[in-house]
Amino acid sequence: MLEISSAIEFAVLKLKVTDIIVCGHSNCGALQALCGDERELEGMPHLRDWLNIASSVKETVAKVCSGFGTEYCRRIAEEENILAQLKNIQTYPFVARTLNEGRLYLHGWYYKIETGDVSAYNPNEEMFEVIVYSGTTTKQTIYRKD
Ligand SMILES: [Zn+2]
Numbered sequence: 001m002l003e004i005s006s007a008i009e010f011a012v013l014k015l016k017v018t019d020i021i022v023c024g025h026s027n028c029g030a031l032q033a034l035c036g037d038e039r040e041l042e043g044m045p046h047l048r049d050w051l052n053i054a055s056s057v058k059e060t061v062a063k064v065c066s067g068f069g070t071e072y073c074r075r076i077a078e079e080e081n082i083l084a085q086l087k088n089i090q091t092y093p094f095v096a097r098t099l100n101e102g103r104l105y106l107h108g109w110y111y112k113i114e115t116g117d118v119s120a121y122n123p124n125e126e127m128f129e130v131i132v133y134s135g136t137t138t139k140q141t142i143y144r145k146d
């Protein structure tokens with residue numbers, strides 16, 4: 001994760017980037033691995049370390065998902081991971097500071113590969129909403145559950 005944190009630090013402090021988008025996507029193999037059999041991660045220590053950061057996602061999915069189909073659970077995991085990474089990025093002191101100063105904005109986006117739709121997290125509604133560039137507005141029906 002060192003490369004990523006240095007890139008963010010450089011972007012925020014040196015380039016004065018004002019917006020950071022955490023963008024997740026559908027059919028995410030990494031999250032499938034997270035929610036799958038842990039034995040499949042044998043021999044992949046780096047992937048396992050990365051997935052440890054997202055362990056809260058696994059807990060949420062386990063809580064929310066009993067009785068739902070796999071596609072729904074995958075979507076929940078992919079959305080929860082975006083929220084977890086948004087939380088994680090705020091643990092960097094320089095991110096927290098620039099956020100407080102109103103010089104930085106964080107966005108959570110979800111890219112649905114099958115349709116090309118991009119949804120943005122709306123913290124007021126606590127849900128992802130499809131970003132519409134033209135035509136009528138549609139809203140996602142999957143809500144975040146705490
Ligand atoms: Zn992925």
